[in-house]
Amino acid sequence: MLRNRFFWIAAIAGLLLDRLTKLWVVKTMVLTIPPQETIVIPGILHWAYVINDGAAFGILSGSPILRWLSLLASVALMAWAWFGRRMLRWEQWGYGLVLSGALGNGIDRFVLGHVVDFIKVPFVYVPYPNPFPNFVWIQFPIFNLADVFINLGIICLLIGIYRTPDTPKNSN
Template sequence: MPRKYVILLAVTLGVIVLDQWTKYLVVRELTTQMDGKESLGARLGAMYSDPPPQGFNGLHYQPKRHIEVSENFFRLRYAENPGAAWGLFRNLPPSTRGPLFHVVSLGAVLLITYYFRKLSGTDPEEKWALWGLPLVLGGALGNYIDRLARAFVIDFLEAHWFDKAAWPSFNIADAAICVGVGMLLVDAFVRKEKPAEAPSKAKA
């Protein structure tokens, strides 16, 4: 198998596994959804089956605590996002939102795969795209698994400034997408098409 496809599989699967594992830990430790479920199978069933109806707080899984990593700057707190990144389109009706996200997610996978296949895998200047595209792909698939399982994405990373300003909650998949997109922006500058050399003038 060519080296570039080894990188694609390793990074993509690594992001998916890390993303789903951290979400599992968050649901287990920060919500009541897995309370009383002793076996791993029962806990996974509680996480990947149809969620219970929304409670009074608008959440399907009910929070029981949060973790202050840095009191004035960062915490781990369970959140649900039925929309896209930063909550975009969350107010669309489910009958419209669901098909839209399926089309967008599958389209992103096809587009990323198409551009990745065009990489040679041997050009040092391709390194930003070689690693950036799998990060974006892994992040997109990680969140897509959430949408397939329960129609909303689990977020839990919350950055804030003394609770006066806050960045929208996000997860490992979102972070991988942001890092990957950043690497692709670097790639766009590094691999600018070199102008064709002008033919040398014939000596008189």
């Protein structure tokens, strides 16, 4: 039986979803500056095809270190799941989702030299005139499913910290 099977299920399913959505974006949307938006749910969810050669908020833009960090993190997580102890269920889901995101964005960085992003959540609405003139409004960055899976993985890991461990099954 495969050790840490939920890890592998989460990693493979997340990677497939990420790759399929990015392929869909590249094949069906036009990359423009500024990006053209397709409204899915007005004010809440839009599609906007952009490329990002950095990390979140453009950190380390243009640096090749991100591709190697993605590869290193991916190899380390796979080795740990394969050779390490049996993880608790929340750990398996969490680390598997983190792996799917690291692999998804890592593949983009190695193959394309940048990451394909397309999910825009413009739910922060600034009415005019601004009722809070001393408040700085920021535009949340456009992201992809790999980013979603990394964050969901972290949430699973945090939940796992506060959950009771899986009870071992009786071997009799």
